Amino acid sequence: MWPANGGSNQTWTVTNLGNNYIYLTNAYSGFAMDAYGGSTSSGAKIDQWPFANTSNQIWKVVSMGNGNYELLNKNSGLALGVPAATSGTGSASLLNGTGLDQETVTGAADQLWSFNN
Numbered sequence: 530m531w532p533a534n535g536g537s538n539q540t541w542t543v544t545n546l547g548n549n550y551i552y553l554t555n556a557y558s559g560f561a562m563d564a565y566g567g568s569t570s571s572g573a574k575i576d577q578w579p580f581a582n583t584s585n586q587i588w589k590v591v592s593m594g595n596g597n598y599e600l601l602n603k604n605s606g607l608a609l610g611v612p613a614a615t616s617g618t619g620s621a622s623l624l625n626g627t628g629l630d631q632e633t634v635t636g637a638a639d640q641l642w643s644f645n646n
């Protein structure tokens with residue numbers, strides 16, 4: 530996570546695969562958003578990897594209303610989210626540089642995403 534700066538490293542291309550499934554390609558690297566190593570574990574980190582059309586790189590888009598969406602990894606069924614802060618508060622981290630992970634679906638704000646043109 531990092532404050533929005535308009536950089537290509539913060540821009541993702543959405544490719545619609547049908548049936549509410551997508552993959553996301555980073556505009557800077559050209560790599561796909563990927564659940565690291567094909568993990569099905571909650572807490573597994575999210576990385577970028579060359580697109581291989583594997584289920585750990587495919588995400589299901591679920592509308593939660595008000596322009597918010599859950600992104601569920603096809604391989605694991607877990608939600609793209611912001612991990613808890615290391616302070617032990619149980620709340621999602623707000624620190625710059627925090628990496629994303631996949632988590633048990635809760636519908637919490639740290640698992641909601643929006644798309645902008």
